[in-house]
Amino acid sequence: MRLTLADVAVARGGVPVLSGVSFALNPGEAMILRGPNGAGKTTLLRTVAGLQPALSGSIDGATDAVAYAGHADGLKAMLSVAENLSFWARVYGRSDIAGGLDAYALGPLRDRLAGTLSAGQKRRAGLARLLVTGRPIWILDEPTVSLDSHAVTLFAAAVRAHLAQGGMALLATHIDLGLDARVCDISSWASLPDDLLGASDEAFL
Amino acid sequence: MIALLIRDLRLALRAGGGFGLGLAFFLIITLLVPFSVGPQSQLLSTIAPGVLWMGALLACLLSLDRLLALDFEDGTLDVLATAPLPLEAALAVKGLAHWITTGLPLVIAAPFLAVLLNMPPQGFAWLVISLALGTPALSMIGTFGAALTVGIKRGGLLLSLLVLPLYVPTLIFGAEAARRGAAGMAVETPLFVLAGMSLACIALLPFAAAAALRMTLR
Numbered sequence: 001m002r003l004t005l006a007d008v009a010v011a012r013g014g015v016p017v018l019s020g021v022s023f024a025l026n027p028g029e030a031m032i033l034r035g036p037n038g039a040g041k042t043t044l045l046r047t048v049a050g051l052q053p054a055l056s057g058s059i060d061g062a063t064d065a066v067a068y069a070g071h072a073d074g075l076k077a078m079l080s081v082a083e084n085l086s087f088w089a090r091v092y093g094r095s096d097i098a099g100g101l102d103a104y105a106l107g108p109l110r111d112r113l114a115g116t117l118s119a120g121q122k123r124r125a126g127l128a129r130l131l132v133t134g135r136p137i138w139i140l141d142e143p144t145v146s147l148d149s150h151a152v153t154l155f156a157a158a159v160r161a162h163l164a165q166g167g168m169a170l171l172a173t174h175i176d177l178g179l180d181a182r183v184c185d186i187s188s189w190a191s192l193p194d195d196l197l198g199a200s201d202e203a204f205l
Numbered sequence: 206m207i208a209l210l211i212r213d214l215r216l217a218l219r220a221g222g223g224f225g226l227g228l229a230f231f232l233i234i235t236l237l238v239p240f241s242v243g244p245q246s247q248l249l250s251t252i253a254p255g256v257l258w259m260g261a262l263l264a265c266l267l268s269l270d271r272l273l274a275l276d277f278e279d280g281t282l283d284v285l286a287t288a289p290l291p292l293e294a295a296l297a298v299k300g301l302a303h304w305i306t307t308g309l310p311l312v313i314a315a316p317f318l319a320v321l322l323n324m325p326p327q328g329f330a331w332l333v334i335s336l337a338l339g340t341p342a343l344s345m346i347g348t349f350g351a352a353l354t355v356g357i358k359r360g361g362l363l364l365s366l367l368v369l370p371l372y373v374p375t376l377i378f379g380a381e382a383a384r385r386g387a388a389g390m391a392v393e394t395p396l397f398v399l400a401g402m403s404l405a406c407i408a409l410l411p412f413a414a415a416a417a418l419r420m421t422l423r
Contacts, residue, residue: 049287051422052423066287067287068284068287070280070283071280072278073279073280074279074281074283076212076216076281077279078220079212079219083215086208087208087209087212088284090207090208091285091289129284
């Protein structure tokens with residue numbers, strides 16, 4: 001099991017943002033994507049997660065292996081934390097949510113409605129979803145937004161434990177998590193203007 | 206799939222879930238019609254099947270824009286699209302959940318409201334059967350419309366414009382079956398056509414809806 005990107009180009013709203021993206025992740029490895037706002041971090045992560053097609057190039061090893069956490073947490077306000085996590089666990093064919101609750105210290109909050117949680121608590125519940133899915137490749141887009149320093153430590157520990165079990169992680173983040181991970185500045189893959197030709201991702205144009 | 210169905214039903218039943226919204230709307234329409242057309246029992250019993258069918262259709266339409274929009278806003282659709290469950294199955298389940306929370310209550314309430322409109326009692330069974338056969342098509346077409354418009358802010362109007370023409374065949378054959386039933390005529394032909402349309406919608410539209418949704422999510 002290995003995640004490989006070969007010469008991938010991605011576009012957002014019909015405008016190519018990155019091209020020639022090539023890297024590989026082996027089990028136990030993490031990679032942190034850096035880059036200024038609008039550099040294409042989210043677009044690249046969504047492409048790897050399979051939410052949008054790549055303009056060109058190939059992505060191997062991601063199908064049915066990724067758990068994606070974007071800017072939104074995927075929590076329902078009128079369901080409790082435990083109900084939210086159980087739902088996602090069952091969607092991924094699992095039932096155990098204890099690991100997710102423990103890793104993010106959500107035990108005291110398990111019966112609270114997600115709508116009554118603070119932003120940071122919601123984020124923790126959203127990140128706990130990755131643990132209950134049991135997927136090997138985590139794709140995280142700004143995972144530490146609205147987390148306090150203690151929760152960031154919990155998150156870093158959860159990622160480290162995931163890597164130790166042979167998992168992989170691809171993160172876009174600006175803060176230093178203390179992970180033993182490759183850091184990659186994606187601006188080196190920025191598309192040149194002449195890539196624009198014939199690069200529309202709009203299906204109906 | 207069952208997990209998604211249970212979650213959608215549970216959400217619908219909790220506060221702010223919108224369960225009963227369609228039913229209340231249906232009730233209001235059928236209650237207001239006798240006031241607006243006047244107390245002519247003969248006229249009311251003639252128009253009752255059509256009014257009930259139109260009320261059911263509008264009640265279905267009312268809850269459509271919530272069908273996927275809430276899941277889109279909180280990121281659930283992104284996660285569902287990367288989950289092992291095929292998006293087609295997820296949308297079929299969401300259509301089913303919409304039918305259970307909106308269509309099924311209408312089917313059950315229809316004969317009681319038919320009394321208010323002085324519909325001939327011999328037509329009650331056919332009214333219920335025609336609604337039971339037709340409302341799944343309404344839910345599935347609505348799911349497709351919701352998938353097409355989910356990324357658009359205030360897409361409710363566009364959704365209605367897209368979905369209403371697609372609802373017309375269901376309305377014609379559904380109301381015709383109920384009218385024939387009430388008049389004591391043979392109902393087989395419109396009922397078979399109605400059942401055929403529902404089955405075709407259930408079989409084909411999840412794929413169309415999933416394709417439309419993938420386009421929206423990218």
